[in-house]
Amino acid sequence: MARPMIQVIDLHKSFGENHVLRGVNLEVDEGTTTVILGGSGSGKSVLMKHVIGLLRPDRGSVVVEGEPIEELDERELQRVRAKFGMVFQAAALFDSMTVGENVGFPLREHTKLSEAEVRERVRQKLEVVGLRGVEAKFPAELSGGMRKRVGLARALALDPKIVLYDEPTTGLDPITTDYVDDMILEAKRQLGVTSVVISHDIGSAFHVADRIAVLNDGLIAAEGPPDEVRQSRHPFVQRFLSLWFGRA
Amino acid sequence: MSTGGREEAPSAGQAATQEAVEAVESVGRSAIQLVEDVGGIALMGLQTAVWLFRPPYRLKNLVAQLDYIGVGSIFVVGITGLFTGMVFAVQTYHAFSLFDAQGLVGATVALSLSRELAPVFAGLMVTARVGSAIATELGSMRVSEQIDALATMAVDPLQYLVVPRVVACVAMMPVLTMLFDTVGIMGAYLVAVFGMGVDAATFLGRIRTWVDPEDILGGLIKAAVFGLLISLIACYKGYNAKGGAKGVGTATNEAVVMGSVTVLVVDYFLSLLLASFWSTHAARGPG
Ligand SMILES: Nc1ncnc2c1ncn2[C@@H]1O[C@H](COP(=O)(O)OP(=O)(O)OP(=O)(O)O)[C@@H](O)[C@H]1O
Ligand SMILES: [Mg+2]
Secondary structure: OOOOOEEEEEEEEEEOOEEEEEEEEEEEOOOOEEEEEEOOOOOHHHHHHHHOOOOOOOEEEEEEOOEEHHHOOHHHHHHHHOOEEEEOOOOOOOOOOOHHHHHHHHHHHHOOOOHHHHHHHHHHHHHHOOOOOOOOOOHHHOOHHHHHHHHHHHHHOOOOOEEEEEOOOOOOOHHHHHHHHHHHHHHHHHHOOEEEEEOOOHHHHHHHOOEEEEEEOOEEEEEEOHHHHHOOOOHHHHHHHHHHHOOO | OOOOOOOOOOOHHHHHHHHHHHHHHHHHHHHHHHHHHHHHHHHHHHHHHHHHOOOOOOHHHHHHHHHHHHHHHHHHHHHHHHHHHHHHHHHHHHHHHOOOOHHHHHHHHHHHHHHHHHHHHHHHHHHHHHHHHHHHHHHHHHHOOHHHHHHHOOOOHHHHHHHHHHHHHHHHHHHHHHHHHHHHHHHHHHHHHHHOOOOHHHHHHHHHHHOOHHHHHHHHHHHHHHHHHHHHHHHHHHHOOOOOHHHHHHHHHHHHHHHHHHHHHHHHHHHHHHHHHHHHHOOOOOO
């Protein structure tokens, strides 16, 4: 199919004096995994929030399956959002609900599954992220890494077409990180899920990515398949990657 | 500076001018902020009204809020009502005994309570207890991105969080006000009849003569309006909280201050409005 799943076109966003995004262009094809790399505070999270319509662009456009989402009203936006699952950087679990209620929330909102089916689905989704028997706990009782995995399970509960991961593995141990990477790959292979992943872990980025985009100074400094990006002559990209791969 | 020309060391006069300019600027900023807030709260009120009639209806959330706002406030509103009625009875008894009109204590207390004190005091207590809690809860949900998370799950946060709180507050404020009325008059009865020796039949008889249904109804209308404003202000402040824990603190603080002031200011205008309404629409009894 020619049309990309997500198109970001000349996206600008400022917060007061802080001009964060200065004309970002990005295309994400259906069934691919795009990893966004970039320094802390470079606007990766801000970019991701535009993709799902949590922030409105000052200028430019975000097109999801042909629909420019900044032109949609709240209700149409909800319809588009139903295609997405999003993992927040800080998990953003509902702290007044138990883990089970958190993961079950999208199921209870958007499906007609019975209570028993919801419970079963919740158990499965938690097991996928390596958590067992934590349904009755509250988010405050979990470790940071566990919270992150619950956030992951919640984002995947409805088997969305597009999953946005804001640093899904930051703060996880290497084994769990590897596990989450496999999860992203499996979701693509088995369900054809389109993923956008923000990561600080260059190793896992090159492991899961079909394409990599490096965000710097409010612009995409390099974009393409991992091998191509690795060869990029852009000074920031070279410096950024050399810290991982060593100076060639 | 307008003097152009030479640079001068700032004189005392200039310093005073500077201070005055800053004071005016700060008043100006507050005024702009107020206009912005009023606009934002009105808009949130409109959106709430629209979402109120759109499915899915969040009955579970509504019941939880009715319980929290209504049932949870019974104790504090009851205590406030009891002591307001009691202290008011003591004061009016002493004042009225100067011209030997102690029998009017009950009617005076009942009139003041039902028209003014019950809705206003219940409003202030609900602002302190419920308004602060709403602003804090929504504020921390905002800064920890839980509100964003709701939105990404294709659930409208306004409908999920704001509508049940506003509806529950509008529904419960009149109930709490009735409670305040009842308990307050009971308190006055205790003090006047058992403490001061006012005749029970006179106490109740005067209430019946002097207090009209309009007085009570007017108080309940006020209460519902206060409930609407208190909850909208608290939701607005929490929903738009910025920053971390400090931002949540600011939101709560502003919600309580703005809510309390609003209750007192709006009470005055509602009193005028209701008085003119009753005087054109009903033939009043004595009072
Ligand atoms: N809601 C907001 N209001 C004001 N400024 C914001 C807001 N969100 C982000 N910013 C600013 O935008 C810039 C980019 O933030 P963003 O969270 O996107 O960084 P990031 O690339 O995700 O960094 P990290 O890797 O540390 O998560 C920062 O300077 C931040 O202060
Ligand atoms: Mg981020």
